[in-house]
Amino acid sequence: MHGRVIRVGDMGEFALIDRLQRFLQAPSGSQVVKSIGDDCAVLQPSPESELILTTDSQEEGVHYRLDWCAPEDIGWRCLAINVSDIAAMAGWPLGAVVALSLPPELDVAFVDGLYTGMQELARDMACPIIGGNMTKTTGRVSVTITVLGEVPKGQAIYRSGARPGDEIWVTGTLGGAKAGLEALLQPDAVAGLPASHALMCYRRPQPRLHEAQFLRQRATLHSLLDLSDGLSGDLRHICQASGVGAQIEADAVPIHDETRRIAHALQADPLSFALHGGEDFELCFTAPPTQIDPIRGDFDQQFHRSLVRVGTIRKGKEVTLKQPDGSETVLPARGYDHFRPAEG
Ligand SMILES: Nc1ncnc2c1ncn2[C@@H]1O[C@H](COP(=O)(O)OP(=O)(O)O)[C@@H](O)[C@H]1O
Ligand SMILES: Cc1ncc(C[n+]2csc(CCOP(=O)(O)OP(=O)(O)O)c2C)c(N)n1
Ligand SMILES: [Mg+2]
Incomplete structure (x- = not known):
């Protein structure tokens, strides 16, 4: 009906989440106790550390344009700017959750690209993606990422x-x-x-x-x-x-x-x-x-x-x-x- 394009609205929320799991296989790192698939992810920080927490949104038209960037670039960028805030405290990331707002007519291939780019950075930075949320939007693509990190006690730099x-x-x-x-x-x-x-x-x-x-x-x-x-x-x-x-x-x-x-x-x-x-x-x-x-x-x-x-x-x-x-x-x-x- 739609040629080769599968739209987010045709696939449905849960099939799309299932599809994303293959990008998020087996998050490495001993800190991940429970990843994608339950009501919350569970992380185990080390006892000698303090937790640090940050969130930032990246909005289509404000931070990137779909005609300027490949979906992989957008995924990379969305996670990178959040991990950068963890770097700014001199800490390291434990894991990230990703909240997506997607228009239903969006090509599923875009979401695949987004996660491919995000996973590339997630691997480089040892920042596993351990869950998130998905919602329909009547507006444009929006990606909000929250990263939990840690820093040795008393050593965060403000x-x-x-x-x-x-x-x-x-x-x-x-x-x-x-x-x-x-x-x-x-x-x-x-x-x-x-x-x-x-x-x-x-x-x-x-x-x-x-x-x-x-x-x-x-x-x-x-x-x-x-x-x-x-x-x-x-x-x-x-x-x-x-x-x-x-x-x-x-x-x-x-x-x-x-x-x-x-x-x-x-x-x-x-x-x-x-x-x-x-x-x-x-x-x-x-x-x-x-x-x-x-x-x-x-x-x-x-x-x-x-x-x-x-x-x-x-x-x-x-x-x-x-x-x-x-x-x-x-x-x-x-x-x-x-x-x-x-x-x-
Ligand atoms: N909507 C909000 N509610 C509460 N705190 C906020 C909100 N927006 C920004 N902040 C806080 O304001 C501070 C500066 O934010 P921001 O300029 O976005 O920092 P950054 O450049 O590190 O992302 C941060 O501590 C952030 O948590
Ligand atoms: C399409 C487009 N127009 C303009 C910009 C420029 N721009 C958008 S946000 C921003 C500043 C940083 O973003 P912000 O959301 O304030 O990050 P934070 O300070 O919260 O980390 C700049 C320079 C852009 N990236 N893309
Ligand atoms: Mg910010």
Whole structure:
């Protein structure tokens, strides 16, 4: 009747759940006592740890578009941004539950793709998917994931611990996801330019889970978060939670060459992509001077990406941007806000 397309509405809720089980076979990890198939999943955290819990939604049209991303990318992304929050506490995940809202006319092959991508990341991050929920929607696809994690007692790293004199560090490069997003929004303007790095940043963000473990074990960090809204907005979260100010050095902010070229092709400022773009999901942390320099080489070698010092925590509450010529201006918090119109 519908050719080869099987729609969610034709298959029905329970057949679809049964179908998903094959993506979620035998979650490994001794912490999973009971997985998909009962009223709750059961997890066994270790006695020396604290539990950490996070949830985030990814909405069609707000976080991804079905014509921009393969279903596998969307599945990856939905889980990645949640695991990234666990990394942002320097913990590790125990398991995830996935709440789907699906329009009945959606092709079941999309759901298969979603779970294939999600499982790829779940394996990489040892974060078993142990259940979820499914509902019809009269709107668009929505995926809400909740991840339970753990961290050794007393060792979670909060946004609130930054102190004047701390160095501010980030992992990797910033602005890539914004460059990818803009390349998808304005394909003609970037035609012919390499964009594979930028598109990967946008479609397949990498939670810096192992990186955060390394940092917690090898150095004293005072504060830590993941960069979801953009450095300008997220650093302000650290500053407000810690009651401090900060200075960012414009020429220290790490930006990938591809991001620079895409920004230039769009007559945009690459630094603005890096500061305000959001969705890079790199780590931003503060640490007392001398903590990070000795471990930078090992970090580079282990993760093939750099730790870059981008500024300093100061007294007060202002967040400023220092230009290479020494001039200093207040850095506006133009990070992403769901309910405020986007700026340049
Ligand atoms: N609807 C809500 N009800 C209660 N708490 C919320 C709600 N939305 C966000 N929060 C809380 O606000 C804080 C910041 O949220 P958010 O900016 O989404 O963080 P993140 O970038 O880590 O996802 C978190 O502690 C989160 O749990
Ligand atoms: C179609 C589309 N338009 C715009 C964006 C850009 N965008 C959407 S949400 C967001 C910020 C991060 O998302 P949020 O839900 O606030 O994550 P959280 O801070 O809660 O982790 C950005 C930059 C996008 N990813 N996709
Ligand atoms: Mg959130």
